[in-house]
Amino acid sequence: MSLLSVSNLRAEVAGKAILNGLNLEVQPGEVHAIMGPNGSGKSTLANVLAGRPGYEVIDGDIRLDGSDIGELEPHERAHAGVFLAFQYPVEIPGVSNMEFLKASADSLAHARGEDQPNAAAFIKQVRELAASLDLNPEFLKRGVNEGFSGGEKKRNEILQLLLLNPRLAVLDETDSGLDIDALQVVAEGVNTYRGEENGVVLITHYQRLLDYIVPDYVHVLSEGRIVQSGDKNLALKLEEKGYAWVT
């Protein structure tokens, strides 16, 4: 059974059709890169998968491990195992990172019928993850993304990915706005997360990220449809010839 199965997905934003019959199958252990020019529907796909308000599904199915999640609320999809690393992580002033992470981990544990993680062990785990991502431990006391640089915000997303260890990670242009050092740290995080049990949908505009996170498949999105699929070499070809070559 596919980990993620998207069939004939049609979606609108503000009455405008963005996805026009998109199909995608992700098996456990696979990394799928979604590339495409601006306006092709990449970010819409990410947001539709996570159930963001304002992204209207008109037709088609979204299945995670065989069950239809298309009607679930965003937090219920998170409980089912969908994780979205945001392109523009939002600031939540006054809510400390640690508090936010704990609330998130507790909610997910509760939804799975598990005990809440032990506070001391949890804090230790978060600190270790922060260190591995070159995040100053002081940042855990600060408000969520409050006053963070672009790079810190993205690394914070990866910290959450590693901490929550979801079934499916959707990374929405996580590489945008990162310098090469930050890019490497982020890529290393994703590679650490990557495993036999989970799947990654990696949305990116540039081939550069794929040097560090090597995908199993590359898909090219154009006008809300996948117009070409291939292996990592497809990305290199795109880099060389530009999107005009496929679209």
Add this chain to the structure above:
Amino acid sequence: MSRTVDDLVESNAEYEAGFVTDIESETLPPGLDESVVRFISEKKGEPEWLTEWRLQAYRQWCEMSSPEWAHVHFPPVDFQAISYYSAPKSNADGPQSLEEVDPELLRTYEKLGIPLHEQEALAGVVKPSANVAVDAVFDSVSIATTFKDKLAEAGVVFCPISEAVHSHPELVQKYIGSVVPQRDNFYAALNSAVFSDGSFVYVPPGVRCPMELSTYFRINERNTGQFERTLIIADEGAQVSYLEGCTAPMRDENQLHAAVVELVALGDADIKYSTVQNWYPGDENGKGGIYNFVTKRGLCAGDRAKISWTQVETGSAITWKYPSVVLRGNDSVGEFYSVALTGNLQQADTGTKMIHMGKNSRSTIISKGISTGRSQNSYRGLVRMSPTADGARNFTQCDSLLIGGSCGAHTFPYIENSNPRAIVEHEATTSKVSEEQLFACQQRGIDPEKAVSMIVNGFCKEVFKELPMEFAVEAGKLLEVSLEGAVG
């Protein structure tokens, strides 16, 4: 599929303190004239001077009209339809000990989570307020004051003001009306005429009060007003922290609450006054609820005196209150930390006044207004720098948070600076709990209710950290309960 912030704001939660206690009470028929004022005074066996003081206030009140300038709207109050005295009947002769208190009443306080039984605390029962002395005011009468002995050992007087009139007449006579004069405003004049009970605190020179002092107010009877009067005096170098909590049952009619609180801090004294207020706010159509028209003012009478107001307000149909500090002493300090949350059709016009007279006096104002539903939330604040206030400083920060698209937030800052050597700073922000923030939380598995409560708590953090430890948790919980109303 997904709920938006607006959808979440639609529904309404239950008011958890909205039960009615079935006890016999002695209630004066509605209406107000001089005979009512005399009746109240007589009922309490007050000395002649106080009866006269009340009558003087009543006559002044008759000449005054209710203030119109606040950003609130309500039909005129019929002051002749209100009963000005209600006392639980079984206590008509005054309870001598807890054993004599109506068990029904004790159950009421238990429901509210107020530990009236000293025994519990002494037996080591772990309760958040185990080290808090409580005075409970039920409708018009003070029911029980706990920990009296322990406080007496330290020389602290903490008792109903009706009792202080007899036990410490010289202090009451000296200070009552010294901070809020009878004619200060319409509601203060009314209170001065008919005030029924309230708390009295005196902390002698150099004494640090050994525990938090606390009063719980509850309006129970239909058609009664509550007019409590609180007077707190911290003598030279004394320190005291005081908390009041308020609830009322759910009634379809509006009920009036017009309290006066006076604080006097002499030289080097420190008074911290915290309020957690969740009077019944009315239902989702704006029916019923408390009119909370309260005058609270502190006087930093001596040098280096400090008065700090912290308030967490989630209740009342209409709030009209401006806890203020008159900074007369040199180097005196005034603080105002406020969280005011309004939902449904609640209206709040609240803020503070900092009147700087002393040299190098300093004040800080941090106000957090949260509006949900169709409510209107206004901050109104005055900072006045008198010609004598050389080197005085004020810092004001006013933040408003809107949840949903049908509510309003307003800021009315008044700055009067007549001293070129005084500095006034004002910062203000307005923000919304955005769809993005809500979605970001939900995406990490946090349900929308918990998410909104977390975001709002974060917004209020600067104020919550000013509350005494025991009550910071309570305030957070109260906010959560009130927000359940906001987010369904």
